[in-house]
Amino acid sequence: MSQSCFHCLEPIPSGFDGQVTYEHEQHPVCCIGCQAVAEHIIAEGMSDYYKFRTVKAGKVENLVPDQLKIIESYDNDAIQEDFISHQGSLNEVLLSVEGISCAACAWLIEKQLLALNGVARVDVNTSTHRAMILWDPSLIKLSEMIASLHNIGYKTYPFQADEEASQKQAVAKAYVRRLGVAGIMTMQVMMFAFAMYFGMFSGMDENFEEYFRWISFVLATPVILYSALPFLSNAIKGLKAKQLNMDLPVSMAIFGAYVASSYATIMHTGEVYFESICMFTFLLLLGKYLEFRARLKASEFTANLHKLLPLTARKLLESGEELIIAAKQLTLGDKILVKAGETIPADGLVIEGKTSVDESMMTGEHLPVSKIVGNQVFAGTNNHDGVITIEINQLGQNTLINQIIRLQHSALTKRPKLVEVTDKVAQWFVACLLLFATATAIGWYPISPDKAFWITISVLVATCPCALSLAIPTALTCAVANLTKKGILIKEAHVLETLPKVTRFAFDKTGTLTEGRFTITDVVTLSDSYDKETCLKFAGQLEHFSEHPIAKAFEDYFPNNRALDNVEVCSGYGIQGVIQNLNIAIGKPSWFDNYESDAQAVLFIDAKPVCEFKLSDKVRNSARNVIAQLKSQGVTSHMLTGDSSNSGRLLATQLKMDSVQSACTPKDKQSYVDDWASKGEVVAMVGDGINDSPVFNSAHLSIAMETGADISKNTADVVLLRSDLVAIPALITVAKKTKLIVRQNLALSLIYNGSILPLAALGMVEPWQAVIGMSASSIIVICNSLRLLKL
Amino acid sequence: MSIIYVLIPIAILFVLIAIGIFFWAVRSEQFSDLEKQGHSILFDDDKEQHKKANERD
Numbered sequence: 001m002s003q004s005c006f007h008c009l010e011p012i013p014s015g016f017d018g019q020v021t022y023e024h025e026q027h028p029v030c031c032i033g034c035q036a037v038a039e040h041i042i043a044e045g046m047s048d049y050y051k052f053r054t055v056k057a058g059k060v061e062n063l064v065p066d067q068l069k070i071i072e073s074y075d076n077d078a079i080q081e082d083f084i085s086h087q088g089s090l091n092e093v094l095l096s097v098e099g100i101s102c103a104a105c106a107w108l109i110e111k112q113l114l115a116l117n118g119v120a121r122v123d124v125n126t127s128t129h130r131a132m133i134l135w136d137p138s139l140i141k142l143s144e145m146i147a148s149l150h151n152i153g154y155k156t157y158p159f160q161a162d163e164e165a166s167q168k169q170a171v172a173k174a175y176v177r178r179l180g181v182a183g184i185m186t187m188q189v190m191m192f193a194f195a196m197y198f199g200m201f202s203g204m205d206e207n208f209e210e211y212f213r214w215i216s217f218v219l220a221t222p223v224i225l226y227s228a229l230p231f232l233s234n235a236i237k238g239l240k241a242k243q244l245n246m247d248l249p250v251s252m253a254i255f256g257a258y259v260a261s262s263y264a265t266i267m268h269t270g271e272v273y274f275e276s277i278c279m280f281t282f283l284l285l286l287g288k289y290l291e292f293r294a295r296l297k298a299s300e301f302t303a304n305l306h307k308l309l310p311l312t313a314r315k316l317l318e319s320g321e322e323l324i325i326a327a328k329q330l331t332l333g334d335k336i337l338v339k340a341g342e343t344i345p346a347d348g349l350v351i352e353g354k355t356s357v358d359e360s361m362m363t364g365e366h367l368p369v370s371k372i373v374g375n376q377v378f379a380g381t382n383n384h385d386g387v388i389t390i391e392i393n394q395l396g397q398n399t400l401i402n403q404i405i406r407l408q409h410s411a412l413t414k415r416p417k418l419v420e421v422t423d424k425v426a427q428w429f430v431a432c433l434l435l436f437a438t439a440t441a442i443g444w445y446p447i448s449p450d451k452a453f454w455i456t457i458s459v460l461v462a463t464c465p466c467a468l469s470l471a472i473p474t475a476l477t478c479a480v481a482n483l484t485k486k487g488i489l490i491k492e493a494h495v496l497e498t499l500p501k502v503t504r505f506a507f508d509k510t511g512t513l514t515e516g517r518f519t520i521t522d523v524v525t526l527s528d529s530y531d532k533e534t535c536l537k538f539a540g541q542l543e544h545f546s547e548h549p550i551a552k553a554f555e556d557y558f559p560n561n562r563a564l565d566n567v568e569v570c571s572g573y574g575i576q577g578v579i580q581n582l583n584i585a586i587g588k589p590s591w592f593d594n595y596e597s598d599a600q601a602v603l604f605i606d607a608k609p610v611c612e613f614k615l616s617d618k619v620r621n622s623a624r625n626v627i628a629q630l631k632s633q634g635v636t637s638h639m640l641t642g643d644s645s646n647s648g649r650l651l652a653t654q655l656k657m658d659s660v661q662s663a664c665t666p667k668d669k670q671s672y673v674d675d676w677a678s679k680g681e682v683v684a685m686v687g688d689g690i691n692d693s694p695v696f697n698s699a700h701l702s703i704a705m706e707t708g709a710d711i712s713k714n715t716a717d718v719v720l721l722r723s724d725l726v727a728i729p730a731l732i733t734v735a736k737k738t739k740l741i742v743r744q745n746l747a748l749s750l751i752y753n754g755s756i757l758p759l760a761a762l763g764m765v766e767p768w769q770a771v772i773g774m775s776a777s778s779i780i781v782i783c784n785s786l787r788l789l790k791l
Numbered sequence: 792m793s794i795i796y797v798l799i800p801i802a803i804l805f806v807l808i809a810i811g812i813f814f815w816a817v818r819s820e821q822f823s824d825l826e827k828q829g830h831s832i833l834f835d836d837d838k839e840q841h842k843k844a845n846e847r848d
Contacts, residue, residue, distance in 0.1 A: 052830065103830030125824045132820075169823070176822050180813045188806055208792075215799055219806075 005030035006050075007038040007153070013556075022047060037153040046111050046152075053104035072143045073312050073324035074158060080142070082311070082326060083158040090120055091137050096159035097149065100129045105154075112152050116140055130159055158311060175289045182227035182285055186278040188219045193275035213272050217265045220274035224258045228281045244430040249437070253460035254281060260453060271454070276771035280461065283778060290477050313345040314338070316389060334392045338383045346379045347394035355386025385569065433463055440761045455763045462760040462770035463753045471745035474785035479738040482789050487721040488731055495717045498701045499735035501682045505630055505728075506673060506695075508687035509641035509648050512705060513655065513725075514617040516688075518553040522614035524599070535603050535611035542567070542575050542586045550601060553615050574601070582606060619651065622726040627655050629729045640669045642691055669695040686728070688712060703728070734791055741788055745781045752777040 004011055006020055006027035018035040019026045022042055029035045041049055073079055085092045100106060106124035109131055113122045118139025123132040133145060142158075149156045192212045199209060231251040238245040257277045264270035313327045314337040322337055327345040330336065335351065338344050344357070356368035359381045368384045371377055377390055380401040396402065437459045444452035480490045490496070510516050523532050530538075540557030543550075545567045567577040574587015585604040589597040592607040599612035627637045636658040641648040642665070652660040661672055669685075673695055676683050685692065685699035688707060693715040696702035704716035705723040713719050720727045756773055759765050765773070821828060 103827045106824075106827045107830070123820055124827065125820075126827045128824075172823070173817050176817050177814060180817070181810060184806060184810055184813070188803070205792075208795075211796065211799075215803070219803070 003028070005034050007034035022050065033153075037151065040151055041108065044112070044115070046108055049104045049108045052107075054102040068147070069324065070312055071146050074146065075141050075143050076324070076326075078329065079312060079324075079326040082328060084142075087134065089136065089138075090134050091142075092132065092134050093142060094159045095131045095133060095146070095149075095156045097124070097129055097131050098155040099153065100124065100126055100131075102126065108152060109149060109154065112148060113145060116145060116148060119145065131156075172292065175285070175292060178227040178230070179282070179285050179289055182223050182278065182282040185219050185223045185227075186275070186282045189216050189223075189275045189278045192216050192219075210268070213265045216272060216274040217262060220258070220261075220278050223278045223281055224254065227285060228254050228277075231281075231284070244427045244434070246430060248430055249433050249460050249463075250284060252434075252437075253277075253457060256453075256460070257457050260457065270450075273457075273768060273771075276461070276768050279775065280771055283775060287474065287778075287782075290474070310343045310345045330392055330395060332392055332395060335389055336392065337387065337389050338377075339387050340383060340385050342383050344377050344379055344381050344383055344390070346392045347399045348377060348390035348392040350375050350377060350388050351391050352389035353387050355388050356384045358382040358384055433460075436463070436757065436761070443761075444763065451763055454766075455760070458763075458765050458770045459757070459760040462756045462765055462773050471749050471781050471785075472742055474782050475738055475742045475745055475788060478785045478788035479734050482791055483731065483734055486727065486730055487724070488727045489719040489721055490717070491719065492717040495701060496735045496738045498682065499684070499732055500739050502635060502684045502701060502732075503681045504636050504638060504676055504683045506638045506640050506669075506683060506685045506699065507657075508685075508692050509639055509651065510617060511688040511707065512620075512686055513623045513639070513651060514619050516707070517618055518550050518600075518615045519618050520553050520613055521616045522612075524612040524614070525610065526612065527605075527608070527610040530605070530610050532611070538579060538584050538605075539586050539601070539603050539611075539613065541579060542577055542584060545569070545575060545577075550615060553613075576604075617647070619655070620725055622724055624655050626725045626728050627657060631656070633732070640664050640672055640685075640695070642666075666691045666694045670698045673698045686725075703731075734788070737791055738788060741785060745784055748784065749777055749781055 006022065006029050008030060010030050012028050012030045016031065018029045018032065020029055020035055020038045020042065021027075022038070027038075029038060041047060080091075083093060097109065100109070103126055106126050109124050110122045113119050113131075113133060118136040119133065120136060121132075121134040125131070135142075135145065146156050192215055196204070196209060196212055198204075199212075228251070231247045232255060234245060234247040235251040238248060254277050257273050260270070261272040261274055261277070264272050311327055312324050313330055315323050315325050315330070316335040316337055317323055330346055336345065336348070340355070350371050350373050352373065354370070354372045356370045357377055358368050359378065371388065376393075377383075377388070378401065379394075379399040394400075437456050440459050441452055441456040444455050476496060479496055483490055507513050520536075523536065525532055525535060536554070536557040540554045541564050543554035544558045545564070565578045567575065569575050573591045574585060576583065576585035576587075578584070583606050585591065585607075586601055587604075589595050589599060589602045589609070589612075591602070592604050593609070595602065595609045597609075597612055600615040601613040602609050603611040603613070630637055637655075639648055639652045639657050639660045639662075641660070641662050648662040649660050661668070664672070669692070673683050673685060677698070677700065682701075683699045684701040684703060685695050686703040686705075687696070688705040692702075692704070693712045696704070696712065696715045696717075701718070702716040703718040703720060704712045706713070706719060706721045707723045718731065752773070756765065756770075760770060816822065
């Protein structure tokens with residue numbers, strides 16, 4: 001029997017022996033939550049989930065009454081207004097679902113919801129982690145659906161799609177429609193074209209030929225006027241901005257050939273090339289769509305900023321009553337209650353209570369900051385242990401989190417735009433091409449006015465920078481797809497171009513080089529009357545009641561029996577209580593007796609130190625290797641950390657890094673990177689917190705951890721989905737290979753274009769031959785790019 | 792051979808219907824998540840099977 005949980009596949013803690021029956025066998029589970037979920041899934045006949053899932057399920061936590069209250073508040077009409085749309089008598093909502101990992105999850109969710117009375121339609125998207133639900137509000141409440149999803153282990157909250165995302169979705173759909181029309185119609189037109197080719201050899205009835213031409217005209221028209229329209233509008237947009245883009249010769253060839261072929265059809269003269277232009281359109285569109293799709297997928301993956309701020313707030317009325325309202329409806333001066341574990345919805349001053357707040361998302365400091373009456377708290381930060389009342393003094397755009405977002409946006413415009421270089425080259429190429437085509441037209445006109453037009457079209461089609469324009473995007477798309485499979489998400493096209501040039505890697509410490517999780521490395525007893533075991537047990541008892549990150553290190557030592565009384569958290573020092581008539585306390589060494597030690601936590605019994613605990617944040621296994629590998633490639637590594645303690649320096653020596661800067665504010669990090677950049681270094685920044693997001697914009701390249709803050713993932717160029725540094729060397733390898741393939745592609749397409757150009761200009765290439773040549777060169781380029789998938 | 796004057800327009804009609812169905816499929820999000828649609832064939836309505844399996848025991 002396996003020793004991992006049947007549902008979430010996590011190790012089973014000692015002392016818990018829950019089991020579920022699946023296919024007549026007993027399987028162990030790790031907690032009551034997982035047991036309940038697994039039993040529910042099996043009892044409802046949805047056990048297929050366990051057969052087909054490809055990724056483990058998330059760990060399940062039980063809903064506490066407070067969370068239930070928040071979920072119920074989603075039924076409130078004023079709150080619903082923000083995220084619900086109506087379709088006749090039905091309501092539609094988009095839910096963001098945490099923990100969707102594969103198709104099996106989607107199936108499970110759809111199945112669970114559709115079994116409820118009143119749910120009309122469910123559509124789960126596994127790539128965006130969102131579920132669309134259409135339901136009848138008179139039959140079922142939104143909160144009931146959310147609670148039922150919780151029963152099978154998914155945390156869910158309403159999602160507000162932002163403008164940009166929905167626009168991108170619309171563009172994607174338009175692409176698919178255009179591609180579909182072009183594909184279906186091209187097949188039809190080709191059929192008639194073949195009939196006409198063979199007719200040319202075997203002699204075809206003129207009536208038939210005429211008829212086929214008209215049919216081709218009718219079938220090709222939607223392709224040109226619908227599918228190829230974006231090329232024309234892009235070309236015009238470019239011209240208006242006084243720029244020559246790749247779309248210009250493309251649309252000249254397509255629309256020129258279309259107009260000429262239509263003219264030939266109507267006037268019964270000359271040749272028609274409907275099949276050529278249809279195929280041309282289809283192939284070009286396909287390349288563009290694949291490129292767009294890769295980018296879309298990458299941007300969808302990173303979560304939305306909305307997730308950072310809660311949708312609801314507990315407003316305190318004059319009468320002292322508590323009312324859950326939409327966070328949007330808060331006004332300045334409102335008093336709100338924030339309970340332990342909740343996210344603060346707006347910036348404000350604490351007017352009652354004391355607590356500690358996790359501001360790591362803002363500052364990178366992973367220790368909670370204690371807040372008492374009169375202190376400022378910030379929207380988006382997490383209230384750790386106490387209940388506080390705050391009076392709101394900043395809303396919306398003025399909150400600190402929004403200021404940080406603005407800081408990013410302003411830095412974003414200053415980002416070095418390497419992509420522009422490629423655009424410039426393309427401009428020159430297009431300009432030369434147009435000049436050459438014009439020269440061909442002028443040269444041929446006196447010789448043969450009939451042929452001049454078609455030869456010019458041939459030149460445009462044959463030398464169409466198609467292969468050239470595919471050379472870079474296809475290689476990038478394949479590289480991106482390959483990296484996505486490896487759990488590396490590329491959000492910006494320039495990443496692969498920049499990577500081979502990087503000379504410095506800057507790393508954040510907590511959460512990047514380390515896992516951001518404390519473990520006990522050493523236990524030293526100071527008294528003979530208590531052994532290590534007892535000390536750890538005592539510490540485990542006490543720390544169970546603490547929310548401090550250090551407390552998590554003692555999680556494993558919590559005995560199942562609770563024998564603790566009078567627990568008291570002493571803010572800034574530690575936690576104390578009474579066990580077996582002993583006053584025990586754990587916390588700072590200097591708590592009692594002015595005891596001095598370099599340990600992070602000391603256990604006191606009756607105010608006497610009895611045991612020292614040395615803790616360390618676990619260093620990621622791969623860190624040392626990755627830094628050594630970078631060094632072997634001549635890339636230096638540096639640490640920029642917000643942590644002010646000595647641990648950064650120690651870690652850097654241990655990992656053999658080239659330099660360390662500790663106690664950095666986000667601004668400091670930015671100025672270090674700017675300084676390096678001004679000295680001509682190409683800098684890549686690897687980080688995870690909100691405090692890293694401004695520096696991400698200064699660095700030439702930014703890499704974020706999946707476990708990091710949403711905001712940093714949104715800013716970063718690359719997201720490491722497995723939060724594993726091993727991805728960095730892999731990324732560099734792929735980037736170097738991509739560079740090579742891009743060069744090969746460019747060489748191939750330039751050789752093709754260069755050799756076909758004189759032939760086409762001399763009138764030796766018919767338009768249909770030009771299309772074949774163009775397609776062949778494109779296919780060769782695509783095949784070459786496909787090699788990147790197999791790295 | 793003149794039958795093709797009639798048959799080809801009919802064929803085009805079919806093509807138009809196909810495009811109509813395609814547009815409908817795009818609108819109803821069938822192309823937004825290709826991975827899920829690809830897997831969905833693996834899951835059958837095993838509620839019935841489940842019952843049967845229980846009855847067999």
